[in-house]
Structure formats: C-alpha cells, structure tokens
Amino acid sequence: MNPHTPYSGPSFEDRMATVEFRVAEQPHITVDSEVCRSCTTKACVHACPAGLFVPTSDGGVLFNYEQCFECGTCYLVCNAEGALTWSYPEGGRGVVFRRS
C-alpha cells in the first residue's frame, strides 16, 4: 500500500460482509494452480475487487469462489492461457446486489 494514503476503511472482511452471496455448490470459476506457478505477475491477486485470489507458498494461486462479484476482472487480467475457467454460477446463486 502507498504510505501516503493510509487505508482507513473497514476491514476487508467487514467490507465483504455488506454483500449478500447465495453460494452455489459448484464453483463457477476454477484456477489451475499448475499454470499459475509459471505466472510472474499474478495480477489477479491484487486486481480482484473481492480479493479472492491468494498466492500459495509453493508459487501457485488459491481461489475462493464464494464471495465472487462475477465482475470479469480476473478473466481480463489473467494472461496465462488456461489458468482460469470462467462461467456464471447456476441460476439464482452467486452475488445479490441490493443498493448498487
């Protein structure tokens, strides 16, 4: 984080707790951590607005689909062919915005 802009908002957990998610049983996005291991940028980790990509100690990436905005950012920034498979959650599941 830039030291000139101290971050004063709520914790990230509290931030995400303001959003309703109806979690599907099946993940709609999957990550092939093998492919991620050769990725030098791992831009998904910082670019995902929901912060769902977590680098692992072995150089891969762990993804948690449960609090996904279904926004499309990861799909656009991922430059490793085949690292991400992307679809929408089953009908009625996933994010539910009320005041956005």
Next chain:
Amino acid sequence: MADSVDVVVAGAGPAGAAAALVAARAGLRVLLIERGPFPGAKNMYGGVIYPRVLDTLLPAWWQEAPVQRWVTRRATMVLAEAKALTVEFRGEDWDAPPYNGATAYRADFDAWLAGQAQAAGAELICATTVTGLLRDAGGQVTGVRTDRPDGDVRAPLVIACDGVNSFLAKEAGLYEDWSMTHFTVGVKEVLALPRDVLEDRFNLTGDEGLDIEILGGTQGIPGGGFLYTNRDTIAVGVVLSVAGLRDSGRRPEEIIAALKEHPAIAPLVRGGELTEYSAHTIPEGGMDGMPRLSTGGMLVAGDAAHLCLASGIWLEGVNFAIGSGALAGETAAEAVRAGDTSASALGAYRRRLEHSFVLANHRKLRGAHRLILGQRAQTLYPELACGIAQRVFTVTDPEPKAGLRRWVHAERKRTGVRLRDLVKDGWIGWRTFG
C-alpha cells in the same frame, strides 16, 4: 417454462427488459431469462440513468419508476494533489418532468423495467442461467440451453443481453477482439447517511440529487471517480482501466480509500457507513471494442454489445442498453413475423442502431475514450488546470498580477505539459466533442 417461443431474451437488465417489452407488445411470444434471483441482482453502475429514451417506450415512466433522486446538479471535479477544481451546473427545471437524470438502485430499477415487459406479455423467469446456444448444422442460432432440467428453449431468434462478459456473443463468434484494453472496472461503496444530514451536506431539498464525476484522484491509474446521492445513501467509487490496475499492483479498495481521503472528498463522505460494496467490469472501448451485433438467429444489445458511452463529459450506459434493447425488440418483431431471421435479414438491426442515438453517439465520440484515458488527460491536465486556477485566485500583493499568459506558461513548465501536446489534444478534443 415454455420449450419453444418466438424470442428468447437472455438477461433481464435494461437491454433485455426493453427488448422483451417491445417484442411482446408486437405480439410475439417472448421468454425473458434472468440468472439472478430477481432482475438487477447482478447489476451495479456508476450512477445516473438518463431517461429520455423511456419517453416513447413508457410515457408515464416518471410516475412509476423507482427513483432515488432526480439529478438537478451535475458537477465535474478535477482533482490534483491537494487541489480541486469543480465546475457545477444546476438546473432547476431538471427537478420536474420530463427530468434529465435520476439515481436509482439497480435492484429496484431493473426489476421495475422487467415488470413492464411482463405487463406487456413477456414471460419472465429468474434464477435460471443461460449456459449456451443451440445452433443448427449451418450455424444459425436456434435457441438456448439453460441450467434447468430439460432446460433447452427453441426460438427463431435469441437476443443476447447477458452483460459485459457476454458468453453468448463470444460463443457465437461475434467478438473478434476481446482484449483487456477495452475494459475498465468500476468499484463502488454505498454509504448510509441520515437523510437530513445528507441533504444538509449537499444542499439538497426534497428529491433533488447531485452527481459528481471526477477526473484525477485515481492514483495515476487511468480512469476516474464518481460520487452521487441517493435518498439516504451516497455512492462513491472509481472506474479503473483494467490494464492500469493490473500494472499498478494496487488494490481497488485502496484507490477508493485514497479518493475518499482527498481533502475535497473527505468532508462529503464523512460518517457514511458502508452498506454495500460492489464491482463490475465496464465496456469502455466504444467502437473499438464493439463486436458484430448480429448473426443468424441472434442479436446482441446493451453491455453485451459493448454499448456503454464513456467519453469523459458523457458517461452513459443504461440509456444505451434500453435504446439498443428496444431496437433489437423491433428488429425481432419484424424478422419473426416475416419468418426470416437469417444473418442478412438481421442486418436491419445495425442499420436501426446507426439511425438512432446509440451508434450515432458512438460514431461521433469514437476517439473520446483514448483521449480521456490517456496519461496527459489523467494526470498532467488535472495538475495543470488546478495549478492555473490556484494562480488565478491567489492574491500576490505586493507583486502585481502576472496575468493568464504567464500563469499558463509557468504551470506548463511546472507540470511538464508541452505546448505541442496541449494543442494536439485540444484539437482532438474539439473535433471529438465539438
């Protein structure tokens, strides 16, 4: 759910609802499929609905539409480090019919608009995801596959209104160039404030509303910011070039936090309690990012067709979705009635769009997003504009006033803006917006 209809509309956002409304009014059997539990559940935006497009579609719209506030004040704020220059227009007649702009929650507005399509006879089913296209041996689209049991629906025409990530337009091969350079990501916080506090703070009376669009303030990442008022919440957020965000190594919520801490913004958001955080990508490439808009058996409208207008001065999307959706509905009615939904028959859709505000504006403002998202417009010009304003308004006694020519020169030197670039961008801007 019917297994065969005249038109399947995938997605019940503004584009899909408008398409279904127009096609149903023309007497077609229309199935409108929404993957969210209700229309609008998946949708967020950067804040203002420009309703002129509704006047002919739903003449009494302002008596019914679930609006938060009518936008009577439109401000453009240019932010530099610890400086801000704001130009604000106030129009009292914007607080009366036919109104110029409204803020609304998409969960309310989109559900209302889809309800209008239902009232016109369209069948709406929610909580159902369209998972793919049905096509015949020749490639003509003949319906959709959904995730319901026995979920195939056949139709001579499918209207894909499945949003910015349109899997259907991609599956149909309509996107030749799907690249991150054509997209931004909008990230937004909705902050609750007691209504009287909000109205005092923003000098608003009754259901008047304020919309501030912000240039600069995004930590050098190409994009912009926004802040607008709802009844008892304010929405503040940033729109960031996806490539810029990727290269920055910064997190989106940090960029919002930095914007909220700018001295010009901090007092406006103080005490606001976060009630919803949201994000979505936005198609901002204009004509550069646009796919082919139709193929045999299928039309594309709204964000799925890359029809957002992001041109700096004008930032519009919902009206373009409704406009393109309505024209897709018209084209559908004509084609289905004539029994010809071939690729060549559906070419009429693009011609309709060309003759409407939808593609006329996109054509006129074709280069705007490149100018606005360029590095000079993003960081140098805000610094230059704020610096010149500061010199103009700073009283230098006992030194006499140096005058505008010297101030502009000094600020150009300080910010490193070359005269050649300024003239060039001025000319491009004049040609684009003039």
